[in-house]
Amino acid sequence: MPERTVTVASKVGLHARPAAVFVKKASELPVPVTLAKDGGKPVSAKSMLQVMSLDVRHGDRVVVAAEGDGAAAAVDELAELLESDLDG
Amino acid sequence: MAETPAADGSGRSEGVGRTESTGRVESTERTASAESTERAEYEGVGVGTAAVAGPVARMGQAPPEPPDTPAAGDADDERAKAFAALAAVAADLRARGAAAGGDTADVLEAQAMMAEDPSLAEGVAARTADGKGAARAIHETFAEYREVLGGLGDYMAGRVADLGDIAARAVAVATGVPMPGLPPNEDPYILVAEDLAPADTALLDKNLVLALVTAEGGPTSHTAILARAMGIPAVVGAAGVLALTDGTPVLVDAAEGTVVAYPDDDELGAAVARSVASAAAATLSGPGRTGDGQAVKLLANIGGAADVPAALAAGAEGVGLFRTEFLYLGAEEPPTFEAQVRAYRAVFEAFGEGARVVVRTLDAGADKPLPFVPLGEEPNPALGVRGLRAFRAFDGRNEAVLRTQLLAIREAAGTEAAEVWVMAPMVDEAPEAEWFCDLAAACGLDVAGGRVGIMVETPSAALTAGAILAGRTGFASIGTNDLTQYTMAADRMLGALGTLQDPWHPAVLRLIGAAGSAGSAAGKPVGVCGEAAADPLLACVLVGLGVRSLSMAPSAIAEVRAALATRTLAECVAMAERACGAATAREARRAAAE
Numbered sequence: 001m002p003e004r005t006v007t008v009a010s011k012v013g014l015h016a017r018p019a020a021v022f023v024k025k026a027s028e029l030p031v032p033v034t035l036a037k038d039g040g041k042p043v044s045a046k047s048m049l050q051v052m053s054l055d056v057r058h059g060d061r062v063v064v065a066a067e068g069d070g071a072a073a074a075v076d077e078l079a080e081l082l083e084s085d086l087d088g
Numbered sequence: 089m090a091e092t093p094a095a096d097g098s099g100r101s102e103g104v105g106r107t108e109s110t111g112r113v114e115s116t117e118r119t120a121s122a123e124s125t126e127r128a129e130y131e132g133v134g135v136g137t138a139a140v141a142g143p144v145a146r147m148g149q150a151p152p153e154p155p156d157t158p159a160a161g162d163a164d165d166e167r168a169k170a171f172a173a174l175a176a177v178a179a180d181l182r183a184r185g186a187a188a189g190g191d192t193a194d195v196l197e198a199q200a201m202m203a204e205d206p207s208l209a210e211g212v213a214a215r216t217a218d219g220k221g222a223a224r225a226i227h228e229t230f231a232e233y234r235e236v237l238g239g240l241g242d243y244m245a246g247r248v249a250d251l252g253d254i255a256a257r258a259v260a261v262a263t264g265v266p267m268p269g270l271p272p273n274e275d276p277y278i279l280v281a282e283d284l285a286p287a288d289t290a291l292l293d294k295n296l297v298l299a300l301v302t303a304e305g306g307p308t309s310h311t312a313i314l315a316r317a318m319g320i321p322a323v324v325g326a327a328g329v330l331a332l333t334d335g336t337p338v339l340v341d342a343a344e345g346t347v348v349a350y351p352d353d354d355e356l357g358a359a360v361a362r363s364v365a366s367a368a369a370a371t372l373s374g375p376g377r378t379g380d381g382q383a384v385k386l387l388a389n390i391g392g393a394a395d396v397p398a399a400l401a402a403g404a405e406g407v408g409l410f411r412t413e414f415l416y417l418g419a420e421e422p423p424t425f426e427a428q429v430r431a432y433r434a435v436f437e438a439f440g441e442g443a444r445v446v447v448r449t450l451d452a453g454a455d456k457p458l459p460f461v462p463l464g465e466e467p468n469p470a471l472g473v474r475g476l477r478a479f480r481a482f483d484g485r486n487e488a489v490l491r492t493q494l495l496a497i498r499e500a501a502g503t504e505a506a507e508v509w510v511m512a513p514m515v516d517e518a519p520e521a522e523w524f525c526d527l528a529a530a531c532g533l534d535v536a537g538g539r540v541g542i543m544v545e546t547p548s549a550a551l552t553a554g555a556i557l558a559g560r561t562g563f564a565s566i567g568t569n570d571l572t573q574y575t576m577a578a579d580r581m582l583g584a585l586g587t588l589q590d591p592w593h594p595a596v597l598r599l600i601g602a603a604g605s606a607g608s609a610a611g612k613p614v615g616v617c618g619e620a621a622a623d624p625l626l627a628c629v630l631v632g633l634g635v636r637s638l639s640m641a642p643s644a645i646a647e648v649r650a651a652l653a654t655r656t657l658a659e660c661v662a663m664a665e666r667a668c669g670a671a672t673a674r675e676a677r678r679a680a681a682e
Contacts, residue, residue, distance in 0.1 A: 015243070020198035047207040048198070049233050052247060055240045 002072040003065035004079040005038060011085070014056035023048045025081055031068040033078060038063060045078065127350045132326030133306060134345035135315045139359035141351065142298040144336045145277035147284075148268040150256040154223035163216050170212045170222035173261035177254060178203040180267065203254050208233065223262040230255035271334070278338055280329055284311045294320060299340040301347050303330050323347050375405055376638070376649050378631065380656040385637035386645050387444065389617055393434035398642040403649075406444035406506070408565065408639020409617035410435060412493070416450055422460045422489050428496035439506040446565065446617075446639075447497055448543065449490060451513040452478040461486045470579065475514020475543075476524060487527075494531035508539065511565055515542040518555045525560040538562030538612065545570035550599035553606035553614075561612075566603055566635070568618030572596050590673035591620035597633065597668050597676065604634020615639060624651035629680050631657065632664030 010018040026033050026045035034042035035051060038061035043050035045064070056062055062082065066074040159166045178200040185196030202208070208229055215225035234251045237244040253268070260267045270292070271277065279297050283304040300322035302311050315322035321342035329347055332338065339351040341359050348355065376386035387408030388399030399407065415423040415431055423431075432447065439445055452458055453474030454466040462485075466472035473481045479490040494510065501508035510533055512524045521542045529535040541563035544550050550571065553564055568591040573580045575596050578588035591597075600616070607614030615637030620626050622644035628651055630638065638648060655663075663680045670676035 015247070017194055017198060020194070020201055023201060044207060047205050048201045049205045049237075050207050052244070053233070053236045053240075055244075 001065055001067055002075045003063055004075050005061055005063050006079045006082050008056055008058060008060050008062055009083050009085050011058050013058050013060065014051055014054065014082075019048060019051050022078070022081055023051055026078060029066070029070075029074045029077070031066050031071050031074050033064065033066040033074055035078075036063045036065070037061070125350055127348065127352065129349075130301075130323075130326040130329050130347040132301075132323040132329075132345050132347065133312070134342035135300075135312045135322040135324060136320070136342040137363070138299075138321040139339065139341040139343065139363035140278070140298045140321055141337065141339045141356055141360065142276055142278045143334075144280050144301075144332045144338055144349075145271040145273045145334055146330075146332070147279065147281035148260075148266050148271065150268045151260045151263060151265055154221065154227050154259055154263065156224055157221070158219055159216070159221040159224075161221075163219065166220070166222045166225065167213050167216040169262055170216060170225050170258075171209065173222065173226065173258045174203050174209070174212070176261050177257045177267075180257070181254075199250055199254055202251065203258065223259045226258045226262060227255060230258075278340055280332055281311075282330060292320075299323070299342070301326055301329050301338075301340060303327055374403065376652055378652050378655055378657045378660060380658075382631070382657040383636070384631050384652055385444070385615070386649055387446070387615070387617075387637055387639035388642045388645070389639050390435070393431070393438070395642070396435060396438045400438065402642035402645040404642060404645060406439060406446075407435070408444075408446050408615055408621075408637055410445055410447045412447060412450055413456075416452070416458055417456060420459055422458075422492065425492055425496050425499070428493060429500045432497055432500035433504065436500055436504040436506045436508060439504075441505040442507060443505075444507045444509060444637075446509040446511055446541075449476070449493055449510065449512050450478075451475050452486075461489055470573065475545075476512040476520055477514055480520065480523060491527065491531060494528055494533060498532040509541065509563065510539065511541045511543055511563070513543045513567070514545055514570075515556070516546050516548045517552055518559055518561075521556045521561045522559050529560075535560050535562070541565065543567045543617075544603050544614075546574050547571070547599055550603045553603040554609065557606055557610040557612045563613045563615070564603055564607060565637075565639070566600055566614065566616045566618070568596065568600070568616055568620035571599060571618075575599060587673070591618070591623075592626060592667070592673035592676045594668050594670050594672070594676050597629065597664070600630065600635065601633040601664065601668060604630075607636075608634050613637060622648065624648050625677070625680055627651055628655050628660045629664045629667050632660035632662070633668075 008014060012018060014022060023046060033045040035045040035054065036042035037054055037056065040054070042063070042065060043054060045051060064075050064078045064082065181196045181200040181203065185193035188196070211229035211232060212225045215228055216222065220228070230251050234248050237251065238248045257267045266272065273296065276296050276298050278299045278301060280301045283302050284300065297320060300311055300315050300320060302324045303326060305311050305324040312322060312324050321340060323340055323342060323345055326347050332349055336349050339348045339356055339359055376384040378384065385405050387406050388395070388402065388404035389409040390396060390399055390407050391411045392414050415428060436445055451474070452461045452463065453469050454463045454472050455469035457463065461478055463473050463478055479487050497508065497510055510528060515521055515524070524542065525535050525540055528540040533540055539562055541561055542549070542556065544553060544564050545567040549556065557564065569580060572589055572591045572593065576588045576593060578585040580589060604614050613636050614634060616630050616635050617639035620630065621638035622640035624647045627638055627648045631652065640648065666679040666682065667676040670679045
């Protein structure tokens with residue numbers, strides 16, 4: 001199962017607007033994707049409420065994982081998003 | 089901000105009259121309690137000066153918690169109903185976001201995504217499968233997430249409140265009652281609420297909302313700020329107004345800070361007539377003067393040619409403060425003589441014969457370092473080598489920058505009709521002012537004609553204004569922001585000292601009075617440029633202290649003009665005496681308003 005561990009660049013973490021940007025992108029992907037804090041329990045990346053519940057802060061290490069056809073590309077796309085600054 | 093109650097006040101009073109003549113008020117489905125048609129008065133804090141009348145419409149209330157009783161329909165029906173309610177809320181949030189645009193659209197989009205969250209849908213489906221009704225399933229599922237997010241600490245408080253709001257909306261739809269929020273009225277109304285949140289106010293329609301009335305909140309609440317920004321009269325913190333039912337005719341008098349239900353015809357007529365008169369005064373154009381004809385020049389503060397159209401549109405008689413820092417800040421080299429001439433001329437040429445344009449020379453300081461005006465590091469730039477001091481200190485090594493500026497102002501002024509005056513910032517005493525006059529005269533500026541002056545920003549300059557104006561200095565302009573900071577020893581940038589940074593403080597007013605008296609004695613004009621001039625009531629006090637020109641943001645000119653027109657010079661002097669005799673800024677404001 002493809003997965004990547006990345007450091008969250010958004011200054012406010014995955015709250016409010018950056019969370020919405022991330023979840024929107026995840027929801028558009030054709031495969032199930034999950035997000036977890038490093039070493040934590042994965043949640044659906046397509047759920048705004050689940051993603052906010054992780055309480056991801058700026059600089060946290062998180063794991064993006066996906067399954068099925070196109071999983072690797074999906075993981076790459078979300079990982080890149082997390083590594084860019086979503087605050088603007 | 090100019091109030092626009094003239095048409096509102098007069099037109100709306102008729103509506104109330106009609107409602108009253110029928111002796112009944114149509115009740116709506118929102119009306120809960122029995123009707124009473126007796127006059128009732130509520131007191132709060134007024135925002136603005138207008139009086140308007142119209143029917144009450146209350147903010148939609150959050151629905152009560154749905155009872156945990158077995159569902160009426162079967163599980164599939166309840167689930168479908170719940171999903172439909174969530175979809176309707178998401179669509180409504182997006183529609184409101186699209187109408188508001190900007191940041192509000194992003195915020196409401198994030199809320200819409202919460203309403204249609206797949207995990208939330210799972211939770212709702214599980215509960216309806218368990219036999220719970222649609223509304224109850226929504227309520228419980230949201231409560232679960234509110235608890236999770238609430239457990240993450242204060243940072244999530246805003247999101248927890250968002251979830252509560254979304255849940256209330258969805259529960260309202262599922263139970264068939266109006267969604268909480270702005271009333272759906274299509275005719276003008278007076279909005280009554282406990283308090284207003286930014287989300288409530290994003291879509292307030294100025295053509296529908298005649299006035300805002302809240303039970304909570306004070307003069308600095310979100311509602312009050314919004315009312316000022318929109319030019320809508322408001323009374324905030326009026327305890328008891330939530331008892332008013334929809335459709336009740338009320339008179340909202342922002343000047344008095346009162347809300348009157350079922351007002352009698354006389355008070356309605358008097359309030360509206362007064363409001364119309366003050367609105368008419370606010371739209372008066374022409375030069376500023378007191379009610380008995382004392383001229384008070386109303387000038388604009390500008391930071392470049394881009395600000396000129398707004399100044400002209402507001403009827404400014406000229407410019408009382410032309411800040412020139414825009415030419416210097418961020419530059420590696422000082423602006424050339426030619427570039428400065430072009431920039432100054434662009435402003436001067438917009439004003440006609442006899443209009444005064446006062447240019448303030450570069451106000452440099454260690455807090456905004458310029459590579460070509462080296463000042464060194466300072467622990468306390470507000471008390472450091474700044475303003476005029478920057479060009480006199482260090483054996484005059486920076487003087488050439490000021491000399492070039494004065495020559496460029498002279499060159500640009502030479503071909504224009506406007507009367508160009510020049511003033512130096514941060515002056516303490518007469519020798520500094522004389523030094524500036526020497527340099528200005530050497531650069532060809534009209535010192536003998538009284539067009540070279542100084543800013544009064546320090547208590548020392550205010551107290552020795554007589555000595556300064558006895559020399560060649562032609563005029564003084566009081567910068568109230570800095571004068572307040574230096575008088576109160578309270579840094580302008582420190583929020584914690586907010587109550588001390590008030591130009592209403594009697595200590596500041598007395599210093600202004602000292603400078604004003606010195607001006608009268610010397611026969612030289614003394615003006616004010618700074619936030620203080622934009623406060624209509626304080627503007628009258630300043631005139632009472634001897635100030636004869638007021639320079640402010642163009643948007644404030646209409647209200648200040650109107651305030652001056654309603655008072656005689658003697659009344660302004662009496663107001664100033666009362667304010668100067670107070671102990672605090674708060675008391676001074678109250679004493680002046682008496």
